[in-house]
Amino acid sequence: MEHPIAHTLERLVVRHTLRVPAPAEGKTLERNAPEEGLRQGADAVRQFDVALMSVGFKLSGGLMAALGGLDRPAVETIAARTLATVRELVGDHVDHNVYFKDFPAGVPDTPDFWAACVAQALVADEETRTRVLDQLRHGHLDLLSLPTYGRYQHTYEDMLAAHDELTASARDRVTVLVLGGPLEDEVAGLYRALAGSTTPLGPEHLADLAVLAAHCADGPQPDTIPIRESRAVVNKARLMAGCAPLLDTATDALRLACALADGDVTLRERTRFRALSRPHRRALLAGLDAVLAAAPGKYADVAPYREQWKRLGERLHPHEYPQWPHAAEVFAIARGERKVPSLAARAEELLGRGEVAEAAGLLAREAPGLLLRSLDRLLRTAAGDEERDAVLAAALRAVPGGSGRVLLSVREHLQNRSEQAVPQRVFVNRAGGAWVADDTREPLPSAVRERVLGVLDTEIRRRLDAPAHLLVDPDILDVALPLSGRATAAGLGTLPRGSLSPVDGELLRFFTYWKQAARNTDYDLSALVLRDDYTTGTWLSYTNLRSVAGTHSGDVTEAPDGASEFIELWLGAVDGRFIVPHVNIYSGEGFDEVAESFFGFMLRDAAQGGRPYEPRTVRMKSDLRGPGRIALPLVFERDDEGGWQARWMHLYLKGSPAANTAEGNRVTFATLVRGLVERTPLTLRYLLDLMAGKGARITVADGRTVPDEPVVYLGLEPLDGLAPGSRVITPGNLRDLIPA
Known part of the structure; x- marks a missing residue:
């Protein structure tokens, strides 16, 4: 791909996948090329491999063969870019005195x-x-x-x-770089994987997604973009490319406005909104109006972010666009001229009156994920067995509507709740900040806990794909499932x-x-x-x-x-x-x-x-x-x-x-x-047990032989020599196993 940002895109592919895109057509040696040209190209490949080994990397056999058909200048160009990328990946791009x-x-x-x-x-x-x-x-x-x-x-x-x-x-580290497909295909695949992730991305990966989205906005898109922060990044790229943004809540429009201002799409930090062009104002207001016209109940999304909406209104000038009255109503709610309590506020009001079963029923109908995240509190708040049974019944109704990430998070939470209370509790927020507080919660009865765990396991198993043949490196079995963006930092070998x-x-x-x-x-x-x-x-x-x-x-x-x-x-x-x-x-x-x-x-x-x-x-x-x-x-x-x-x-x-x-x-x-x-924590071992229950055949990788048939390989690093059609899962794309 001849493109001003081709080198940046190639770097992202290597850093995320440890795959070097296949050389572009037209740079290979002609069939009747002089023998001297062939020899010089092969010498350059060997020198490239030696240079990689000095920093703990190596070319796979397939990649060496592909590079062996290039002339020396082409090999040296690829080598220089790849070496710079892997040296930065391992921290060797700076002098360590x-x-x-x-x-x-x-x-x-x-x-x-x-x-x-x-x-x-x-x-x-x-x-x-x-x-x-x-x-x-x-x-x-x-x-x-x-x-x-x-x-x-x-x-x-x-x-x-x-x-x-x-x-x-x-015992020195040797990380193998493997041959990828054409750069355009690799970039498109990486974009769809990040945009379609079922778990939130960390800030570094969100920044990478922004680069990829700007290049891929008018190309094939993932079937869904379930994470709202990722959707905001993609929507900005779509808007810049002249495409309509993908909005289905009022908050999607607010996140998009934050993205256009290079602000915080997670909405945790205050964004200083800038003046918007008229086309962008029209796109935001039209999209917002369409969402609320189709589902007036989504006005309740405005209250939790009232201050942000008020500041955004100063930039959008909704009074200039009377054709979109539903959008204008958002800013009236933000200014307090109209009261629309959020769903969380309605549930809190019910809980304040001691109507726990009613609160659970409300959440089960309108926000299954919120009910599941609140399940521990609801079970502890319930007065007596009858009300607890009502909460459990609401939870059972909510389970099919919860995302896979929420189901796994609740499963992990409940498996760590026992009848014996512990003195202190560790909290970790979405940014990775941690603190400790006394644990004042009442323990959950084991019968209740086991009942919910059984329901969650059944639903998670139902949603999981069960590949015919899994080849598994045992060292990856105790890797925790990445259920949040800050659960893993960017770098090399992080888990x-x-x-x-x-x-x-x-x-x-x-x-x-x-x-x-x-x-x-x-x-x-x-x-x-x-x-x-x-x-x-x-x-x-x-x-x-x-x-x-x-x-x-x-x-x-x-x-x-x-x-x-x-x-x-x-x-x-x-x-x-x-x-x-x-x-x-x-x-x-x-x-x-x-x-x-x-x-x-x-x-x-x-x-x-x-x-x-x-x-x-x-x-x-x-x-x-x-x-x-x-x-x-x-x-x-x-x-x-x-x-x-x-x-x-x-x-x-x-x-x-x-x-x-x-x-x-x-x-x-x-x-x-x-x-x-x-x-x-919930680890990959848990998911593999569920997959085995669905009939998946699991083989432990011995590091010496690989099956002749296509497999899904799970390991800490890519494995060379897999049969064509195989799929590779490493910690870098472990999120792909999280069910939707």
């Missing part, structure tokens, strides 16, 4: 290091010496006032020279919140990188080690650079050109059950403000050596973009056999405005870890 250039060797004890910084300050210029002496006389010391503290004392090249080459290991994945290596090294945008910003990588009872054993941070189990690479306190911090742990020496890495914002810009920030971890054998950052040992790299001042990407947990596994969190804690530390948040971390470790 460390404060102590010999890390993990050469890191001093913290008091010795601080003393050395003071000694250097005392022989610096007179102003510095006087300032430090004055602090010491008053019994305190500001580390940031010391000239050598927190600022790199060597160049990136100096650091590289201090390290030997990495020794290759059979949904609650997932478990094996950790295979002797040395665990995790890292963070950030680059400030406008002001000095200090991020601190830290780690707590918790015992079996969730009390703190030890920690590593800028206040404790060394312990028996590991080493911190040193504190960097500003990042105008980017900065990295590392922690390495010898897993065999860790005296505890949990390792809790986290990133504290000490000062400066938040995770949503910096130019870039991410977290990741590497696994390597003790004898491998190498630089602090080696891309082919990276198992996970996750973008840090969220609320709060503390990021908690995952937790490492020792299992009953003494091995280690990663439990994925993707959480952001509010923290303090500044000076967050590992020591200051030990209790909060312990409570969060306990609350999530002791919670059982």
Whole structure:
């Protein structure tokens, strides 16, 4: 595809699918091409493969064969673009320097290091010496006032020279890039997959959908766009392409207006609406009028977003368009000139009068999904067995009308509700923000819970597709189902919140990188080690650079050109059950403000050596973009056999405005870890059990042979050599298994 944004689209395909689009026609060598041209093209492919292997990737056999028919310039062009994409995917697009250039060797004890910084300050210029002496006389010391503290004392090249080459290991990560179809087909398929997702997309994927939608707005569309935020993004592209937007609620029009203003289509944040062109105003008002003329009950959607509607009315000027009176009525409701209570308000009024069964009946008729999400509360509020039975009967009527995502979410919620109350409850909002509160709920009777679980299982099983033959990598069985957009962060090797994945290596090294945008910003990588009872054993941070189990690479306190911090742990020496890495914002810009920030971890054998950052040992790299001042990407947990596994969190804690530390948040971390470790998520194993009940044949992949027939393959990464017609499900498109 020759198009100004072709390279951007190709990058999106590679990043989302690990598929390299097939070379465009006309760039292959002619059948009678000189032998020298063939040889040079093949040499370029081998060099491309070697370059990929240095960052932990490799060409599949089919992709190597396809590239082998190109001339050298064509191979080099594809190689340059693909290498840039995968290097960014793994975090190798930036230089990872460390404060102590010999890390993990050469890191001093913290008091010795601080003393050395003071000694250097005392022989610096007179102003510095006087300032430090004055602090010491008053019994305190500001580390940031010391000239050598927190600022790199060597160049990136100096650091590289201090390290030997990495020794290759059979356990190094190798991610295979496979051959895709033509770029247009790959782009269209990725667009339909994202737009038609049955679960909300995270902000990064929504941004990617916007790029794809702008290109595909006038092409084939998914059968449905069930997620409202995704529909808003697609509607903006359709409007820009001169197509009518897809609206079926009043709120769809409001979300579209937010999208046109480059605002928040989730409606959680305030959008500053801009002046709209007359065609866009007409399209919004006409669409809104048609929705409400067909279903006047949807006026109730206006009340929850009254303030946003009032601000939008100032830009739409509905009084100029008398031909659309239903649209004008929306703004009268927003101004309070007409009262139309929302459905939630009507239900709350019934609950306030103690009419629980009536509230359940109302929700079952008009909003089945809302009833199912409120089921726990309704069952606890019901007075006696008769009213509880009425609520259950309403829930049974609502189940067929709930979305697959809602059914699975309620199933996960109820399987974690027992008759024995727990003291505290962990809350996670749609943005990934987490907090803890006392759990004051009454427990649910086991008979009631089991009855509802049985109904949910039956309905979910009915909706699931049952492929004839499933080929399954056992490592994916404990991957949690992605039921929300923020359950998974963008990056390489990331898994949904609650997932478990094996950790295979002797040395665990995790890292963070950030680059400030406008002001000095200090991020601190830290780690707590918790015992079996969730009390703190030890920690590593800028206040404790060394312990028996590991080493911190040193504190960097500003990042105008980017900065990295590392922690390495010898897993065999860790005296505890949990390792809790986290990133504290000490000062400066938040995770949503910096130019870039991410977290990741590497696994390597003790004898491998190498630089602090080696891309082919990276198992996970996750973008840090969220609320709060503390990021908690995952937790490492020792299992009953003494091995280690990663439990994925993707959480952001509010923290303090500044000076967050590992020591200051030990209790909060312990409570969060306990609350999530002791919670059982719905995993792929659950869906496979339901599919098996529908007759699907399931084969465990052994990594050596693949069936000759087409299969649906489920694994952490794509598998090379599958029969034509096979379908591949990895964590990147696991949402495709969530039933509608």
